[in-house]
Amino acid sequence: MLWESILPNVLAGDAPRAAEPPMDSDAFAGFYERSARSLWAYLARVSGDHALADDLMQESYLRFLCASRPELFPAEGEVAARRYLFRIATNLLRDHWRRPRAASIEETPEEFFAASDSSAQADSSAMLGPALALMRPRDRQLLWLAHAEGYSHREIAGITGLATASIRLLLFRARRKIAGLLREQAGRVPSQRREQ
Amino acid sequence: MIFSACSREKEVAELLARGHWPEACAPELRSHIDACPACADLILVTRVFQGARADTASAANPGSPGALWWRAQLRRRNDAVERVGRPLLGAQIFALAVNLVLVGGFLVYQARHGLSWLSWLEQHPELPTLHFEELWPSALMTSGWSLTVLIPLFAALALVGGVAVYLASEKQ
Numbered sequence: 001m002l003w004e005s006i007l008p009n010v011l012a013g014d015a016p017r018a019a020e021p022p023m024d025s026d027a028f029a030g031f032y033e034r035s036a037r038s039l040w041a042y043l044a045r046v047s048g049d050h051a052l053a054d055d056l057m058q059e060s061y062l063r064f065l066c067a068s069r070p071e072l073f074p075a076e077g078e079v080a081a082r083r084y085l086f087r088i089a090t091n092l093l094r095d096h097w098r099r100p101r102a103a104s105i106e107e108t109p110e111e112f113f114a115a116s117d118s119s120a121q122a123d124s125s126a127m128l129g130p131a132l133a134l135m136r137p138r139d140r141q142l143l144w145l146a147h148a149e150g151y152s153h154r155e156i157a158g159i160t161g162l163a164t165a166s167i168r169l170l171l172f173r174a175r176r177k178i179a180g181l182l183r184e185q186a187g188r189v190p191s192q193r194r195e196q
Numbered sequence: 197m198i199f200s201a202c203s204r205e206k207e208v209a210e211l212l213a214r215g216h217w218p219e220a221c222a223p224e225l226r227s228h229i230d231a232c233p234a235c236a237d238l239i240l241v242t243r244v245f246q247g248a249r250a251d252t253a254s255a256a257n258p259g260s261p262g263a264l265w266w267r268a269q270l271r272r273r274n275d276a277v278e279r280v281g282r283p284l285l286g287a288q289i290f291a292l293a294v295n296l297v298l299v300g301g302f303l304v305y306q307a308r309h310g311l312s313w314l315s316w317l318e319q320h321p322e323l324p325t326l327h328f329e330e331l332w333p334s335a336l337m338t339s340g341w342s343l344t345v346l347i348p349l350f351a352a353l354a355l356v357g358g359v360a361v362y363l364a365s366e367k368q
Contacts, residue, residue, distance in 0.1 A: 029261040036258035041249050044256070058264060065268030066275065128248045147245035150213055172201055172234075179237035182244055 023081070032061065035082050038149065043089055045132065045148075046140045052096065060089040086149070087159045090141060097137055131181035139174035146171055202234040212242045287358035294354035298347075 023031060039060065043053035064085050132140050138160075145151045145159060153171070157164040202208075208229065211217050217239060218226070229235045 025262070025265050028265055032258070032261035032264070036261075037253035037256040038249065040256040040258060041252035044252055045248060057258070061261075061264050062268050062271060065265065066272050128244050143241065144245065144249075147242045148249035168201070175237050175241050176234075179240050182240055 028065065031078060031081060034078075035085060036061075039085060039089055042086065042144055042149065043093065045128070046093060046137065046144055047096070048129075048133065056089060056092045056096070059092055060085055063088050063092075083151075083155055083159060086145070086151075090159050091161075093137070093141065127182050127185040131178050131185055134181055135174065135178060139170070139177070142167065142171050143174050143178060147175075202232050204228060204232070205234060205238060208235045208238055209242070212239065212246075217243075283362045283364075287362035290361045291354045291358035294350065294357060298350045298354075 036057065040053055040057050043056050043060075044050050047053055047056070064081075067084070067088075132143075135143070141160060142156060145156045146153075151159065153167040154164050156162075156167050156171075160167075162170070204225070207225065208217075211221060211225070214220075221229075229239060
């Protein structure tokens with residue numbers, strides 16, 4: 001048996017071919033332009049950390065491009081690719097929160113969410129930051145995916161790995177909780193503005 | 197907390213998704229929303245999140261897709277090289293292990309039976325040429341398993357074993 005037949009790529013001085021990327025560079029550039037801002041918004045709002053959102057967004061796209069799942073994309077188009085990207089980002093967020101470190105996301109001060117928000121002038125952003133800070137990370141993910149991205153329960157289940165039946169209940173509870181917090185915030189924001 | 201979802205929630209969600217709230221909302225649905233806490237929550241939360249999404253997305257500063265593309269290419273290439281190297285390393289370790297066992301067995305054998313062939317050499321310093329086959333211990337010669345057969349046999353076994361391990365790993 002010849003080694004050339006066993007290791008053709010190595011002996012040819014060429015790196016072996018990995019699985020084909022899900023899209024070519026031009027298609028990726030277009031996809032990136034259309035999806036990067038919404039992905040960053042998701043990561044930034046759910047994590048409350050803009051620098052972390054930058055890192056996780058890059059890692060999400062790298063993993064997306066290295067994923068050998070070409071069968072997923074041509075059939076379902078960009079919607080599936082986008083969903084897959086959000087799934088990667090969700091897993092990265094979960095890994096980040098699981099990692100032991102000095103300060104976890106649960107301990108992040110409420111002020112961090114509001115202070116790091118460059119668009120705090122807007123009412124929705126000003127109210128949402130502190131309210132999100134009081135929510136659990138999983139609830140933040142569910143709420144953002146459902147109400148900011150407009151994903152269905154089934155799609156959220158695919159992204160988060162939770163059961164579809166659980167999504168409905170979890171989302172209902174999270175929505176009720178944050179609605180209460182937003183109403184509280186709505187009461188506070190005008191009084192704060194009056195003080196300023 | 198009691199789970200009491202509204203039956204018109206889907207209708208309200210579609211209204212919000214199409215951007216028809218509040219201007220294009222039917223008066224009947226509007227009066228329902230006023231009376232239904234679940235639908236009121238849905239509208240409040242969706243509008244706040246959509247506003248926050250627009251604000252945050254406009255503040256985003258995504259980098260170049262080209263740089264990411266090339267970084268991904270590099271990572272895929274490195275992963276592929278690593279995948280090829282992994283079974284090769286396994287084969288090398290297996291072959292090394294077989295050879296070590298062989299050498300160990302030979303040394304143990306020699307230790308038990310004494311280095312008779314060395315003493316034999318000392319006894320015949322006058323020999324002009326050295327015949328390699330005369331170095332084998334007599335026990336091996338008489339049993340029919342000379343080292344001239346055993347060593348190539350084990351070497352071939354190590355080689356074939358290494359290739360087999362490599363091919364098995366590659367298939368996986």
